[in-house]
Amino acid sequence: MVVDLDRCTGCQACVVACHAENNIALNLEDIVLQQRAMNWIRIERYWEGEYPNVKARFLPMFCQHCNNAPCEPVCPVYATYHNQEGLNVQVYNRCIGTRYCANNCPYHARFFNFWERDLEDTHREYLNPNVTVRTKGIMEKCTFCVQRIRKSEWERRQADEELQDGDVAPACVQACPTDTLVFGNLEDEDSRVAQLAKNKRHYRVMENLGTDTNVIYLKKVDPHASETAPAHAGTAASSGRNSA
Amino acid sequence: MRRRDVLKLAGTSGLGMGAAVAFAGCGTPDREFHIQSPVEIPEDTITGLDTWYASICQDSGDGCGVIVRVKSGRARKIEGNPDYPLNRGKSSARAQAALQTLYNPDRIPNPMIPRRNRGSGRYRFMRWDDVLPDFQERLSAAQNGGIVMITEPVNGHLGMILERFTQNIGARWLTFEPLEQAAVRQASAQVFGTTRVPQFDIANTAYVLSIGGNFLEGGDSPVHYGQAYGEFRQGENRSRGTFAHFDTHLTMTAANADEWHPVNPGTEGILALSIAHAVLDGRPVPAALQPLTGGEGSLDAYAAEQVADVTGVPVEVIERVAHDFAAAPTAVAMGGGSAAGHTNGLSNMAAIFALNLLKGNVGRQGGVLLNAPSPLPDIPAEAPVTSYEEWETFLSEIESGQVPQVLLIHGANPVYGLPGVLNAAGVLDAIPYIVSFSNVLDETTALADLILPDHHYLESWGTSVPPLGAEYSTLGVQQPVVRPYHQEFEGAAGTRAFADVLLGLAQTLGGPLAEALPWDSMRDAIRASVDELQARGDGSVTSDDPEVFWLSVLQRGGWWVASEPVTAEAPDLSGVPAMEPEFSSDAEDYPYHLIVTPSVLLGDGSGSLAASPWLQSTADPMTTGVWGTWVALSPKTMEALSIQENDIVRITSTAGSLLAPAYPYPGIGEGVVSVPLGQGHQELGRYAENRGENALRMLAPVIQEQTGALAWSATRVRIAPTGRRTRLPRIEGITAPVQMPDEKTFQVTNETQ
Ligand code: SF4
Ligand code: SF4
Numbered sequence: 001m002v003v004d005l006d007r008c009t010g011c012q013a014c015v016v017a018c019h020a021e022n023n024i025a026l027n028l029e030d031i032v033l034q035q036r037a038m039n040w041i042r043i044e045r046y047w048e049g050e051y052p053n054v055k056a057r058f059l060p061m062f063c064q065h066c067n068n069a070p071c072e073p074v075c076p077v078y079a080t081y082h083n084q085e086g087l088n089v090q091v092y093n094r095c096i097g098t099r100y101c102a103n104n105c106p107y108h109a110r111f112f113n114f115w116e117r118d119l120e121d122t123h124r125e126y127l128n129p130n131v132t133v134r135t136k137g138i139m140e141k142c143t144f145c146v147q148r149i150r151k152s153e154w155e156r157r158q159a160d161e162e163l164q165d166g167d168v169a170p171a172c173v174q175a176c177p178t179d180t181l182v183f184g185n186l187e188d189e190d191s192r193v194a195q196l197a198k199n200k201r202h203y204r205v206m207e208n209l210g211t212d213t214n215v216i217y218l219k220k221v222d223p224h225a226s227e228t229a230p231a232h233a234g235t236a237a238s239s240g241r242n243s244a
Numbered sequence: 245m246r247r248r249d250v251l252k253l254a255g256t257s258g259l260g261m262g263a264a265v266a267f268a269g270c271g272t273p274d275r276e277f278h279i280q281s282p283v284e285i286p287e288d289t290i291t292g293l294d295t296w297y298a299s300i301c302q303d304s305g306d307g308c309g310v311i312v313r314v315k316s317g318r319a320r321k322i323e324g325n326p327d328y329p330l331n332r333g334k335s336s337a338r339a340q341a342a343l344q345t346l347y348n349p350d351r352i353p354n355p356m357i358p359r360r361n362r363g364s365g366r367y368r369f370m371r372w373d374d375v376l377p378d379f380q381e382r383l384s385a386a387q388n389g390g391i392v393m394i395t396e397p398v399n400g401h402l403g404m405i406l407e408r409f410t411q412n413i414g415a416r417w418l419t420f421e422p423l424e425q426a427a428v429r430q431a432s433a434q435v436f437g438t439t440r441v442p443q444f445d446i447a448n449t450a451y452v453l454s455i456g457g458n459f460l461e462g463g464d465s466p467v468h469y470g471q472a473y474g475e476f477r478q479g480e481n482r483s484r485g486t487f488a489h490f491d492t493h494l495t496m497t498a499a500n501a502d503e504w505h506p507v508n509p510g511t512e513g514i515l516a517l518s519i520a521h522a523v524l525d526g527r528p529v530p531a532a533l534q535p536l537t538g539g540e541g542s543l544d545a546y547a548a549e550q551v552a553d554v555t556g557v558p559v560e561v562i563e564r565v566a567h568d569f570a571a572a573p574t575a576v577a578m579g580g581g582s583a584a585g586h587t588n589g590l591s592n593m594a595a596i597f598a599l600n601l602l603k604g605n606v607g608r609q610g611g612v613l614l615n616a617p618s619p620l621p622d623i624p625a626e627a628p629v630t631s632y633e634e635w636e637t638f639l640s641e642i643e644s645g646q647v648p649q650v651l652l653i654h655g656a657n658p659v660y661g662l663p664g665v666l667n668a669a670g671v672l673d674a675i676p677y678i679v680s681f682s683n684v685l686d687e688t689t690a691l692a693d694l695i696l697p698d699h700h701y702l703e704s705w706g707t708s709v710p711p712l713g714a715e716y717s718t719l720g721v722q723q724p725v726v727r728p729y730h731q732e733f734e735g736a737a738g739t740r741a742f743a744d745v746l747l748g749l750a751q752t753l754g755g756p757l758a759e760a761l762p763w764d765s766m767r768d769a770i771r772a773s774v775d776e777l778q779a780r781g782d783g784s785v786t787s788d789d790p791e792v793f794w795l796s797v798l799q800r801g802g803w804w805v806a807s808e809p810v811t812a813e814a815p816d817l818s819g820v821p822a823m824e825p826e827f828s829s830d831a832e833d834y835p836y837h838l839i840v841t842p843s844v845l846l847g848d849g850s851g852s853l854a855a856s857p858w859l860q861s862t863a864d865p866m867t868t869g870v871w872g873t874w875v876a877l878s879p880k881t882m883e884a885l886s887i888q889e890n891d892i893v894r895i896t897s898t899a900g901s902l903l904a905p906a907y908p909y910p911g912i913g914e915g916v917v918s919v920p921l922g923q924g925h926q927e928l929g930r931y932a933e934n935r936g937e938n939a940l941r942m943l944a945p946v947i948q949e950q951t952g953a954l955a956w957s958a959t960r961v962r963i964a965p966t967g968r969r970t971r972l973p974r975i976e977g978i979t980a981p982v983q984m985p986d987e988k989t990f991q992v993t994n995e996t997q
Contacts, residue, residue, distance in 0.1 A: 005990070006484075007474045009460045009500050010865035011844060013467075016340040016858050020321055027861035029871040029935075032973040037861065042975060045868060046990045047910045051878065052506050054910045056499035056866060057990045122351075125318045125729070126343040174323055177334040177470030178477075201993055208987050217991070221477075221484060223502055225994040 001144070001173075001183050002196040003060055005220040008180040010043050010058035014172035021145060021171035023131045025117055038111040040142040041172050057220060060172070060180065063088060063109035063142035064205065064213035071101035071110065079139070086186070086214050087144055097137040106209055110141045144183070145170035165191040186214060298325050298801030300708045300722035302701035303345055304338040305847060306330065306465035307400075307708035309801045312725040319343055319702055319726050324467070325801045327784070329718050330710040331467040337845055337862060339467070344856035345700060346729065350929025351683050352697040353730035354737035362673070362693055371737045375694055380752055382650055382677050387753075388414030390649035392638075392675075394688075395419055396656045396850070397627030400707035400719075401769055402743055404623055405761060409746050412757040416648070418630040418638060422661035422848045422940055423840070423921075426631060426953035427589030428580055434820060435597040436606060437813030440626055442614045443712045444576045447472035447479065449610040451572035452487045453519070453565065455512045455596045456583030458497040461844040461865075463580050464711040473500070484996050486572070488565050490515060490557065492582055492839050493876070493918050494911025496865045503565075506913050508556040509837040509957060510825025512583035513592035515555045515562070516599055517546040522566030523602050532601050535817040536594070556913075574610030575603055582839045585957035588823035590950040598817060606812045613714030616807030619783075620719065620773055625709035633952035635662060636945070639671045651678045654698065654742050659687040660925065661850050663954070664941035665899045681742045684852045685927045698742040703728045705741065705766040707773075707802075714809070716784075719777070720802035721770060741766060777803050820950070827960045828944030829898050834960035836881075838897060839918045840939045846922025848940070854925055854932035863975035864920065867907050871973045873936030876909035876918040877963070884914075885963060892968040895919070895961045900942030905972045917961060 018024065018041045027037040041062040048055040065088045072080050072088065079094035080101050102110040116136040127133060130147040134140050145168075152167040165184050173181040184193035193216075196202075201219040204211075294315050301310045301322070309328025313321040322342055326333035355375050356367040383391065393410050397419040410417035429439040436442050441464055446452050459469040476485040489501035490512065498504040507515055517536060521543035529537055537543055544550075548562040555562075569575045579596030586592060605611030618625040630638075635658070642648075651672065662668045672678065672691055680692035689695060698704070706722035732738035743766035750761040763769040771794060777783065778793040783805035787793040797803050828834070842848045845859045853859050861870050875893055887893055890905045895917060904919070912918060924938025946958040 004478055006477045009470055009473060010496055011460065011466065011470055012337045012862050012865060013335055013340060013470075015862050016337040017335070019858050019862075020340050020343060026857045027870070028857065029861075029973050032861065032870055032975065033971055037975060039975065043863065043865060044989070045863075045865065045976070049910075051880075051910055051913065052504075054494060055504075056494060056911060057992075058499070058865065059990050120349040122347040122349040122729075123344070125347045126320055128320055129315055171321075174333070175335045175340060177331070177336065177467050178474030179471075180474065203991050205989050206987060219991045219993040221994070221996055222992045223486070223994055223996055225992045 001181060001215045002193045002218065003215060004180050004182070004196070004218040005057075005059060006201070006218060007178040008043070008058045008060060009178055010045065011177065012043060013175040013177060014041050014060060014181065015039060015043065017171040017175035018142075020126070021128055021131070022143070023127050023133050025113065025115075025134075026119070026123070036112070036114055038140070040109075040111070040140075055222075059217075061107060061109070061205075062172075062215075064107055064211065064215045065144065066211035066213045068210055068212040070104040070106060070209075070211060074100040074104050076100070085149075087146065089143065089146065090139060090141060092132055092134055092138050092140070095138045097139065099139065101139055106206055106211065110139055113138045113140065186216075297723065297725040298327075298799060299702065299725050300706065300720040300801070301335075301339045301342060302706070302722070303342040303851065303853065304336050304467065306467065306711055307720060308335065308339055308465070308467050308710075309720055310335065310339055311801070312702060314725055317726060319346060328720065328801050329713050329716040329804055330465060330720075332471060334467050334471050336467045336470075337859065338847070338853060341853070341856040341858045342702065344858055345852050346702050346726075348684065348852070348855050348929065350685070350855060351700075351730065352685060352695055353739065355697065356695045357693065362678075363690060365690070367695070369737065372732070372740065375696070379679065379694060379696075380749060383413070383749065384753055386649035391415035391652065392648045392650070393417045393652045393654075394656050394658060395654045397421055397629050398655070399624050399627045399709050401623060401766060401773070402706055403627050405743055405746060405766075405769065407624070408760040409750060409757070412750075412755075412760045413753070415652075417628070418635070419628055420635070420656035420658045420661060420850075421629050422850050423585065423842060423956055424629065424632060424953035425580075425584060426629065426951040427584040427593045427948060430590055430951055431579075431593030431597050431820070434594055434817055435601065435815050436612065436614060437815070438614060440615050440711070442612045443714045444578050445472075445610050445613050445714075446485070446576060447475035448482070449476065449574045449576050450483070450485055451569060451575035452476065452485060452578065453569050453575060453599065454487070454497065454501070454578040455490045455507070455516055456492075456581035456592075457578035458491075458495050458581040459578060460497040460500060461495065462842050466844070468712050486568065488568065492837065492916050493909070493913070494866070495581070495841065496844060499866065499911070505557055505561055508554065509582065509839065509916065510586040510588060510592075510827075511551075511555040512579070513588060513595040513823075514546060514551050515557055516577070516579075516592070516595035517543055518548055518551045518555070518562050519566045519569065520595070520599055520602060521546045522548060522563050523570045523599070525570070530601065532815045533598055533817065535820065536598060538821045569599070569603075574608070576600060576605060576611060582957040585955060586825040587946060587948055587955045587958050588825045589948050589953070589955065589957075591820045591823045594817055594820040598815070601815060607809055614810035614812055615711075616713055616715070616717035616810060618709045618719070619717045619803065619805060620776060623707065623709065623719065623773060631952035632954035633947055636666065639666055639668060642671050642674055647674050647676070649676060651675045652681070653678070653688055653692070654681040655851075657686045657688045657850050659691065660938065661848070661940050663899060663943045663945050665945050681745070683739055684855060684929060686852065687925065687927050690927050696745060697730070697739040699724070699728050699739050702726060703739075703741075705743070705770055707770055715806065716804035717807040718802060718804035719773070721774070721797055723798050743769075774803070780805075825958065826946070827958050828946050829960050831960065834897065834962050835915070836895075836917045836961050836963060837915055837957075838895065838939070838942075838959045838961045839916055839957060840943070841918050841920050843920045843922040849922040849925070849938060852928060854922055855929045857931050860931055866911070867909065868974045868976035869907065869920075869972050870975060871935060873902070873904045873920060873923045873939070874907040874972050875904045875963075876907050876912055878912045878914045878916070879908040879910065881914050881963070882906060882908055885965060887963075887965050888969075890969050890971055892966045892970055894964050894966055895942075896964070897942045897944050897959045897961045899944040899959070902937035902939060902942055903966065904937050905970050907972065917963065
């Protein structure tokens with residue numbers, strides 16, 4: 001996946017699309033207050049600078065599908081592992097809920113089901129039948145909409161064909177109005193993601209950790225970057241309470 | 245269906261995601277698929293197969309084209325329609341969340357009448373046949389003068405039906421738009437010769453100057469502009485566009501600009517004239533812009549040095565932005581947002597839009613493109629909007645005893661959206677018979693004597709002429725993608741489409757009304773129009789066979805034809821002199837400007853979006869706040885008033901007050917307070933009611949003289965701590981909001997290429 005930060009407007013279409021596609025539990029008010037809200041993709045907002053030279057930056061964050069995934073080795077039951085396509089996958093029916101993986105994920109991309117799902121009957125109607133409704137005690141996270149990948153693979157197989165670039169769009173990618181998110185096979189030289197990943201704005205989030213992620217970000221272009229405050233001078237909107 | 249057929253179908257249906265043909269089957273279907281609901285599911289229904297239906301989204305406010313995944317008779321997922329000209333496969337948070345307004349547990353399933361008296365909050369379910377005769381009788385008795393119809397502003401077939409219905413039954417038709425855009429429309433009419441605000445071609449422009457225009461979160465179509473914005477930034481075959489934004493505070497759109505500068509509320513027009521002065525750089529003011537000089541013949545009074553104090557924008561910023569705007573090969577000037585909501589909203593907007601004339605923008609690629617007309621002359625592209633002034637008159641007439649006999653309400657919620665000082669609930673209560681067609685119990689519907697619940701838009705027919713679209717003349721067709729969730733069948737009354745109820749009434753009442761509305765159902769009305777389109781023989785779908793044409797139009801989600809560029813009429817800026825803004829009260833007693841800000845998720849709160857837990861729980865882009873209302877204050881103001889984050893503050897205007905937790909907002913000046921809209925419902929079901937505050941209620945009744953609209957940015961307030969605290973639920977806090985000092989999570993480069 002490639003994320004072009006110069007396009008993202010923070011509109012949140014991807015976030016709701018992900019909830020709709022992946023049967024994610026509703027984040028009711030008390031759940032948010034307990035900081036147990038689940039968002040497989042979220043838009044992080046960074047304040048920079050001081051009024052009036054203040055900026056707000058939007059960064060879509062989700063599981064980075066690390067090649068060197070800190071979440072994997074700590075799982076005692078191999079519920080999270082790396083598959084051959086480079087996806088970091090979670091086997092729900094292996095997961096025993098130790099939450100070690102969530103502790104070890106530097107991107108805060110993993111979410112634990114603290115409760116049994118309590119859905120209104122009418123809200124069951126729109127559930128995606130291709131995606132499990134997770135039960136209490138299970139860890140979950142972004143799958144790159146693996147059900148869509150499998151479906152496209154299957155469809156191509158029916159016609160004796162290989163998967164083509166552009167066949168698969170995870171829900172967030174399909175919804176995103178600005179084309180911030182681009183999905184494809186990084187190993188296929190000709191794919192759009194591989195081309196974009198060569199852009200000289202490319203970087204990985206927290207690359208210094210050595211996680212070797214499969215998500216490439218393209219830097220935001222800001223012609224006035226040097227005029228705003230130095231790199232670390234974020235304006236904590238919430239007086240330091242947030243560095244949880 | 246035999247097993248072999250199933251496999252064959254499976255092979256062809258649901259071609260790849262995002263492919264141009266995402267609908268079942270290839271080519272034109274030879275028969276119409278029937279949508280099944282498990283309520284009476286036939287034995288041979290094949291579960292496990294997706295069907296995609298194209299339709300139009302009515303929740304996102306701009307009528308974008310959608311395709312809906314239907315499986316086992318239920319809508320499962322909504323995507324943008326890749327073919328539809330307005331949004332080309334893209335969608336928004338609101339369009340995505342329509343599944344939750346469809347499957348809202350608090351929808352009204354049957355016709356209802358209040359038990360005992362109106363407003364008791366307790367209802368009795370009724371059958372349609374039991375309530376319709378009485379309703380018809382009352383309507384027929386009140387014809388020609390005794391009926392008032394209140395709706396949201398609608399275009400397309402419903403707009404046409406409403407117009408003919410109200411005209412022929414002799415009813416007064418009022419439409420309600422909470423944050424009136426009259427100034428934007430009238431400025432557009434004066435500058436571009438059309439009240440349909442044109443399409444600013446940002447995808448192809450080099451420079452965007454926006455003064456208050458929040459096109460990424462509000463305005464005509466955030467999805468359309470979102471897509472164009474992506475192009476503007478990093479589109480292939482073009483260099484990166486530059487974007488300068490001025491606004492009272494750092495909105496989401498402002499946050500995406502290359503440079504944002506605060507401007508004093510109400511002085512946006514003066515700023516625009518100052519930019520015009522600098523762009524002209526000594527050259528004479530063109531004739532078209534002469535009226536803006538107020539008879540002076542020149543704009544010297546708006547030289548940057550003269551207005552820097554009033555507008556709060558430094559001289560060098562005005563000059564630099566003007567220089568960049570003038571030097572860019574193509575540049576557009578956009579406006580809107582709170583700038584249009586001041587007493588001088590029209591002069592603000594006219595001055596901003598007029599900057600486009602300096603660039604010779606009209607009709608030019610990368611400039612301002614006028615919208616293609618509706619493809620059918622009798623299907624309106626625009627909806628009439630009742631001004632605040634007319635609302636005031638209407639309500640005061642009732643108070644003085646001119647009480648209509650019957651009030652019909654659909655899709656509008658004036659009791660929630662009108663300023664509290666008008667006491668709409670109390671006044672409307674004098675009307676002896678109120679009928680609501682809402683399918684959720686909102687504040688206005690709570691007054692009704694009879695509720696005849698409408699289908700959800702995913703269950704009913706309709707059309708839409710998109711608000712933006714210069715390239716194509718478009719009629720989007722909204723078809724039912726699932727059978728009504730609350731279906732009419734033995735033993736249950738169910739919901740009925742509003743338009744169909746009106747058409748049925750027209751037939752029963754007879755006379756000219758029946759002649760004007762000769763169709764049995766909305767579907768028939770649309771079908772008749774589609775037959776007209778077939779006769780043209782051009783456009784996105786053609787066929788000699790009307791049936792094939794009809795099915796193909798439904799399959800594509802509508803019909804459109806490439807449009808000749810629309811030529812603009814000469815601008816006429818007379819009567820819009822620059823004016824100073826006026827406010828509800830003086831700065832001494834009420835020191836802060838209240839800017840009400842529509843939420844990118846919940847809008848202005850007028851629909852039933854707040855009943856969606858997805859929209860409620862998705863982070864506000866700037867504050868990450870969810871499930872409530874907050875007051876965004878400058879950290880400096882908070883310090884001065886000894887207010888901490890999450891302290892409950894009371895903000896008071898001359899017209900009302902509200903209580904909400906304070907949020908320290910780094911992107912707002914000391915004199916301004918911003919409150920998001922969308923919450924504060926007393927009704928609307930479990931997810932919305934009694935949560936947050938409705939800032940529309942406390943707006944002071946200040947009128948824009950030039951348009952008769954409410955000046956919704958003109959309210960001044962005072963702020964006081966209450967000593968109480970709460971916790972605003974926010975998505976932030978799960979992770980650090982601040983950049984790490986060692987390696988930035990969010991990285992920026994200043995190399996534009
Ligand atoms: S982002 Fe987190 S959850 Fe995803 S692979 Fe990396 S460590 Fe694991
Ligand atoms: S949908 Fe796209 S533009 Fe909107 S927040 Fe998500 S990534 Fe950003």
